[in-house]
Amino acid sequence: MTDLRAQAAAGDPDAVDQLVELAAERGDAEELRTWAAAGNADAVDLLIELATEREDLDELRRLAAEGSQTAAEQLAELEGE
Numbered sequence: 001m002t003d004l005r006a007q008a009a010a011g012d013p014d015a016v017d018q019l020v021e022l023a024a025e026r027g028d029a030e031e032l033r034t035w036a037a038a039g040n041a042d043a044v045d046l047l048i049e050l051a052t053e054r055e056d057l058d059e060l061r062r063l064a065a066e067g068s069q070t071a072a073e074q075l076a077e078l079e080g081e
Helices: 002-009 013-026 029-037 041-053 057-065 069-079
Strands: none
Touching (some): 002 013, 041 057, 041 069
């Protein structure tokens, strides 16, 4: 994992993609937030998916406030249940 992080830090997009996927598989919202904040759209999508699965309305609100239409839609759906 250290090598993968070093590759990602050096700008290797494949390494970044792998780290994002691994974070999603582990359910590591904090790491997904870090990648999302760095502009990784896949991390945003996976974070929305994770927050939806966990019914984490606060996370969805935060993402919606940052401009994610998908998060806003998921939030509306969960709040309507």
